[in-house]
Amino acid sequence: MQLSWISEGRTKIVAIVGICKNAGKTTVLNAVLKQHDFSWGVLSTGRDGEREDLVYKTPKPRVLIPAGSFFCCDTQSLQEHGSRIELGYGLRSGSRRLWLVKALAELETEITGPSNAEAQLACARKLLALGAEKIIIDGSLDRKSIVLNEVVDGIILVAGASFGSQEAISQELQRLLLLSELKVYPGCQDVDFSFWQNHEVLFKIGGHWESSGLNSLIGHDKELSGLLLANPEAIYIPGAFTSSVHHRLGAQLQSCEIVFRHPECIKLEFGELQDFLGKNRVNCIIPFVVKTIAVNAHGVGSADISADELRNELSHKFCKLPVIDVMALEEA
DSSP: OOOHHHHSTTOOEEEEEESSTTSSHHHHHHHHHHHSOSOEEEEESSEEOOSBOTTTOOBOOOEEEOTTOEEEEEHHHHHHHGGGEEEEEEEEETTEEEEEEEESSOEEEOEEOOSSHHHHHHHHHHHHHHTOSEEEEEEOSOTTSGGGSTTOOEEEEEEEGGGOOHHHHHHHHHHHHHHHTOOBOGGGGGSOGGGGGOOSOEEEETTEEEEOSOSOSTTOHHHHHHHHTTOOSEEEEOSOEEHHHHHHHHHHHTTSEEEESSGGGEEOOHHHHHHHHHHSOEEESSOOOEEEEEEEOOOSSSOOOOHHHHHHHHHHHTTTSOEEEHHHHHHO
């Protein structure tokens, strides 16, 4: 499973994201670590590599760290590995004590990481400082996750039968890949990037961005309608754009350009998303950089689906991206 984009020099931070629990992220993570020969820095936005699923009590794959690579673990894993690791750095995440360590031999382990995007970014940078050549993150599409941060160079999207039927998986992937096609707003180069970390709705009037005094579109219909009467050139939305907001304000927003912090701010189902993007000028500040799709026909707590049918359908629909089979990776 050699993915050429991972080996490119400009790729420093890779994220693996599942569309559901038990999608097969750890299997994909292990394949990347095995087949791309770098000194990796490995962390999670949660906890991965545990021996069994907490809900179904089924066995789960451990994370296989190559010798010479670095990873983030908790105190229990630190003590478990003993002389097979070299301690690099200690950090805190809330009440938890975490450790950045180097594997002196190939080992099986759990991995973890800090609980918010800012701390995860600091952790990734520390792993690079310790000697990691590239960072790989077992992540999630969550506002507290580094995956929605501008530092991520590429995402492997993992879809599993645990999500639902083949049709449901296909439609969710179509939705996410439609989001990945959103272009970066050209005007974001006009101001310092830190400006776009603003958690406030902004309006562009007369060529200048102005504060709205609102932190969300939800519950502020009257104020937003009043601001839109000024015919702004653009509106910046840093948070969630839900179906209910779309129904209430969608028609008014068609008169201006809409700029989202990240495409995942748009919380619309596939059909509604198609309609929204067809009627509006929509951009983002941080792109959703999906580079590969991995599919897992095995369901945990749900029925399996046909691996060949799923892979063939997705390869046809998403011909611009590599589509890999998680179950084939397990057998390799």
